[in-house]
Amino acid sequence: MGRRRFLVVSTAAVGTTSTVGLTVNGERRSAAVDNRTSLLDLLREHLGLPGTKKGCDQGACGACTVLVDDRRVNSCLTFAVMHDGARVTTCAVPACPAWRPPVNADVPERAVLPAG
Numbered sequence: 543m544g545r546r547r548f549l550v551v552s553t554a555a556v557g558t559t560s561t562v563g564l565t566v567n568g569e570r571r572s573a574a575v576d577n578r579t580s581l582l583d584l585l586r587e588h589l590g591l592p593g594t595k596k597g598c599d600q601g602a603c604g605a606c607t608v609l610v611d612d613r614r615v616n617s618c619l620t621f622a623v624m625h626d627g628a629r630v631t632t633c634a635v636p637a638c639p640a641w642r643p644p645v646n647a648d649v650p651e652r653a654v655l656p657a658g
């Protein structure tokens with residue numbers, strides 16, 4: 543019977559955090575994150591940008607959509623470390639195709655309804 547060999551991989555030898563630098567909505571930002579952090583969680587929890595929404599967190603709803611170097615990406619399905627150095631546009635700015643003005647932007651403070 544042959545002798546079995548095992549490859550032992552120690553997670554201690556591999557870094558578990560990385561510093562990710564992004565240009566978000568034209569502003570240079572960086573954060574040290576766990577390598578398993580999604581781009582969505584980096585934006586919301588580490589960079590304080592809650593405008594990108596977390597819906598299903600499984601890639602089904604599209605609420606977390608951002609543009610990464612002008613490509614549409616579900617940010618909940620991709621690791622932040624994969625996008626180090628990228629240009630990210632969230633839907634909090636008009637450059638994003640899914641951007642919509644705030645609901646009340648065109649509504650006057652007081653609406654006058656026709657009578658009769």
Ligand code: FES
Nearest residue numbers: 597599601604618
């Ligand atoms: S949160 Fe639903 S697709 Fe990302």
